[in-house]
Amino acid sequence: MKRILVVLSLCMVLAAGSVMAKEWKKVRIGVEGAYPPFSFVEPNGELAGFDIEIAKALGAAMGAEVTLVAQDWDGIIPALLAKKYDAIIASMSITEERKQKVDFSKKYYQTPAKFVCKKGAMATFSREAMKGKSVGVQRATIHDKYLTDNYGTDVDIKRYGTQDEAYLDIVAGRVDMLLADSVALSDGFLKKPEGKDYQFIGPDLNDQKWFGDGAGIAIRKEDKDLGELFTKAIDTIRANGTYKKIQDKYFDFDVYGE
Amino acid sequence: MDFAIIASNIDIYLEGLKNTLILVSISLIFGLVMAIPLAVLRTSGNLYVQAPIRAFVYFFRGTPLLVQMFLVYYGFGQFEAMRESVLWPLFREAYFCALFTFALNTCAYTTEIIRGSIVATPHGEIEAARAAGMSTFLMLRRIVLPSAFRRALPAYSNEIIFMLHGSSLASVITIIDITGAARIVNSRYYSPWEAFLTAAVFYMAITFTIVFFVRKLEKLWQRHLMPLEQLDTKIEAPSI
Numbered sequence: 001m002k003r004i005l006v007v008l009s010l011c012m013v014l015a016a017g018s019v020m021a022k023e024w025k026k027v028r029i030g031v032e033g034a035y036p037p038f039s040f041v042e043p044n045g046e047l048a049g050f051d052i053e054i055a056k057a058l059g060a061a062m063g064a065e066v067t068l069v070a071q072d073w074d075g076i077i078p079a080l081l082a083k084k085y086d087a088i089i090a091s092m093s094i095t096e097e098r099k100q101k102v103d104f105s106k107k108y109y110q111t112p113a114k115f116v117c118k119k120g121a122m123a124t125f126s127r128e129a130m131k132g133k134s135v136g137v138q139r140a141t142i143h144d145k146y147l148t149d150n151y152g153t154d155v156d157i158k159r160y161g162t163q164d165e166a167y168l169d170i171v172a173g174r175v176d177m178l179l180a181d182s183v184a185l186s187d188g189f190l191k192k193p194e195g196k197d198y199q200f201i202g203p204d205l206n207d208q209k210w211f212g213d214g215a216g217i218a219i220r221k222e223d224k225d226l227g228e229l230f231t232k233a234i235d236t237i238r239a240n241g242t243y244k245k246i247q248d249k250y251f252d253f254d255v256y257g258e
Numbered sequence: 259m260d261f262a263i264i265a266s267n268i269d270i271y272l273e274g275l276k277n278t279l280i281l282v283s284i285s286l287i288f289g290l291v292m293a294i295p296l297a298v299l300r301t302s303g304n305l306y307v308q309a310p311i312r313a314f315v316y317f318f319r320g321t322p323l324l325v326q327m328f329l330v331y332y333g334f335g336q337f338e339a340m341r342e343s344v345l346w347p348l349f350r351e352a353y354f355c356a357l358f359t360f361a362l363n364t365c366a367y368t369t370e371i372i373r374g375s376i377v378a379t380p381h382g383e384i385e386a387a388r389a390a391g392m393s394t395f396l397m398l399r400r401i402v403l404p405s406a407f408r409r410a411l412p413a414y415s416n417e418i419i420f421m422l423h424g425s426s427l428a429s430v431i432t433i434i435d436i437t438g439a440a441r442i443v444n445s446r447y448y449s450p451w452e453a454f455l456t457a458a459v460f461y462m463a464i465t466f467t468i469v470f471f472v473r474k475l476e477k478l479w480q481r482h483l484m485p486l487e488q489l490d491t492k493i494e495a496p497s498i
Binding site: 093097 | 346350
């Protein structure tokens with residue numbers, strides 16, 4: 001028994017050593033694929049969007065070969081912990097809850113959250129006006145948490161697996177409002193033909209308690225070195241103009257925030 | 259592992275339990291009530307009566323429940339005409355969509371189960387009923403259906419359990435059933451193990467309850483087939 005223990009602990013030391021020494025020549029990155037314009041699937045089946053291009057650019061800056069793995073949002077952190085991939089680049093906001101499970105690089109963009117409702121449906125934005133309304137939100141997001149904590153007793157919260165499903169349901173009249181990232185809402189919904197009857201309502205929401213410090217790249221806690229590599233790579237592509245080139249393809253303003 | 263998060267979120271699970279039980283029981287009741295006449299008609303000789311029932315059963319048995327639910331929930335909502343029809347207030351609700359799909363789905367399977375056991379009625383029973391001068395309806399009511407139900411019970415108890423497990427798909431269309439509750443808890447704490455294990459325990463408890471009651475019913479309906487020593491009450495030999 002003792003010998004087995006010794007062998008086992010030796011193995012563990014060796015394993016830990018090899019993790020430490022691991023060079024990141026190949027990085028598998030978990031992405032979502034249903035969050036336009038950050039991440040979506042093109043008609044030809046290819047993944048595209050801001051997150052996707054940032055992932056590729058960061059890989060290039062790090063000198064690593066990037067493999068993208070599409071994963072539903074619900075399971076995106078558990079799958080990282082289960083080593084299905086090594087990092088998440090999926091517009092994931094850096095929050096305290098998530099920091100208990102994973103580590104983050106520095107942010108790679110930061111945009112506020114906002115509500116959307118049908119044009120003319122609400123004269124003013126207030127808690128009273130929202131009473132009894134149903135609000136669609138993507139499950140397990142900072143928006144879900146914000147809504148649950150702040151309006152949980154006043155509104156009927158409908159939680160969706162993807163943002164796309166929430167868009168379908170507001171058009172079908174099943175929910176009165178949506179809460180999501182303002183850029184995702186604007187580019188993924190409001191600017192599209194099916195979103196023409198809808199508008200933003202209420203203020204920009206960016207309370208740090210819920211909305212965190214912007215979107216970062218999530219990695220397992222034991223891979224701190226990978227997190228640093230990503231942070232460095234973000235600085236690199238910010239400095240050499242790659243970031244700006246990518247963002248100009250998707251947005252007409254600076255998504256990096258202050 | 260941290261089951262304290264389950265204890266502090268038990269309300270969500272209880273709400274989920276309620277929704278699962280309502281969804282499953284209502285769709286089972288509607289499914290069964292519709293399946294009985296359909297099964298009888300399906301065994302009738304008339305091809306024009308049979309054909310639409312065959313088509314219905316074929317569609318619902320031939321496609322996954324999840325696909326059916328997406329068709330009803332997202333698919334119907336795509337059509338302007340549907341969104342403006344009088345039915346929309348019903349189909350607008352995720353709950354109704356789930357009930358509608360589940361009821362039709364279980365109805366299709368149940369129709370086939372009952373049809374099978376009607377077809378398997380021993381010829382002797384039918385001949386005896388005919389010889390006693392029973393009308394077709396009376397024969398159905400007194401002989402064919404009771405005997406068919408008896409034979410269908412084991413297969414139908416499986417259908418009940420499949421329906422219970424299938425109902426977990428309701429969580430996909432925003433309904434908070436047991437699985438939906440587990441997904442909320444999982445998404446809040448990123449603890450899939452605790453969240454889904456709790457859901458599994460809930461489903462298992464319901465399944466065992468169902469199995470328990472079906473056993474009781476089987477005992478009641480199949481008394482005449484049981485060995486004497488297994489009966490609870492002794493049958494006295496008639497005194498001469």
